[in-house]
Amino acid sequence: MGMRNRAGWIVGLSMLTGAGWAQVDYPEATWYPAASVNFATSNRPSSYPITHVVIHIMEGYYNGSISWFQNPASRVSAHYLIRSTDGAVAQMVREKDLAYHAGVSFYNQQAVGIEHEGFSSNPALWYTDAQYASSARLTRYLTAKFNIPRTRTNIIGHNETGRATSCPGPWDWTKYMAMVRNSAALVGSSVPIYIQPNATFQVTLTFLNQGDDNWAGTGSDPCRLGTVGASPYWVSGEWVSDQIVGGPTTTTIPNANGTFTFNMRAPASNGTYTQDFQLRRGSIGPFGPIVPITFRVGPTEKIIDNTDPGFSVTGTWSTSTSGTGRIGADFRNRAVTPKSEATATWALDAPAEGFYDIYANWVSGTNRQRNALFELVDRRENIPVFVDMTQNGGTWNKLGRIYLRQGGGRVHLRSFGNTSGQVIADAIKIEGPYPGL
Ligand SMILES: [Ca+2]
16 A cells, blocks of 8 residues: 555556556546545446546646645546646546535536646646647546536536535636537548649638537637648738638538638748648637648649550550569550450540650560550640550650640550561650740
């Protein structure tokens, strides 16, 4: 029993044996058992319903409070303790048992007590966002588990239990309840495949409203999409500021998807860039997941393999995996004698209008066609290119450059030639668009 007062010793034991995780109800918590005389064993919610969450301020330190609740002389405890600096959670009494935290029988019987590290005389120092956020996650979990309404009737301060106390001091209830009531998950995002330098481009992010409040883009407590820090890609006159994008397209009710559509401005230089986004409410600041959106400025590479939907053949072609240097799972092949109209076709589906460099990969071998005919095709052009497939397998061989419409472009591989041998339909790569002259 003496070792129970020595929190450090118990932490060390927990880390060695994993015993610290054995008793927690809340997965984020670490288990530091309170002294057995500091709580009453029970069997909630069958013995008593769990109807309230009571918020406390320790007027003390996290480690000191853990020690105090492990000291049989204290005769007090709480179910959960939250650390100020990082929101770490200790559980000391099981949710089924009655912690002695309220000093009022009804609330000891029917509430879960959460103690927060700090001193009410200096809330700016101790009542941190990390602590509020961690506590709010815990309260969301408790209210969901025991079906407790997420209202100020059921989530209360110690001073609202009838006990003569000022605990929890200047707790920010507006912020805390908004944190408890708001939650989100990313559903999807869309960014253009090709973006020109300095261009504005449209981005759409969709989030599921997993919380209890509507998301409205306007009003006194709007829900908006923001950036993590000031964004260099904001569009003046369209964004609210350099770190607030705007609200959802329409007011989003709980369990519905909210769509945020907005423009960004690309940098002047080609390259790959990332911007982090996060939802925010006026009353609480950022909430929900941080979502990194990556976009590429400048020419793009795209590979169309023979197993991709853009590939098709006419006539009879074999499927093979022999030799080395192919792209993907296999390639298609066909002898050029007897001469036929059989053709392999790659649909290029150019992401934007402009010039594209076209490359082909094949698996070379001695039985290959020395004058295999590719054709680069768009609306008005048909550029024939002959290649020697006995050589240069397993690499991107440049066939040429062609102007493609957005969504357009095809490459054909014909099954004839002036020598016998196999033509190999493996994969095509396009790179572009490059601006015209
Ligand atoms: Ca292939």
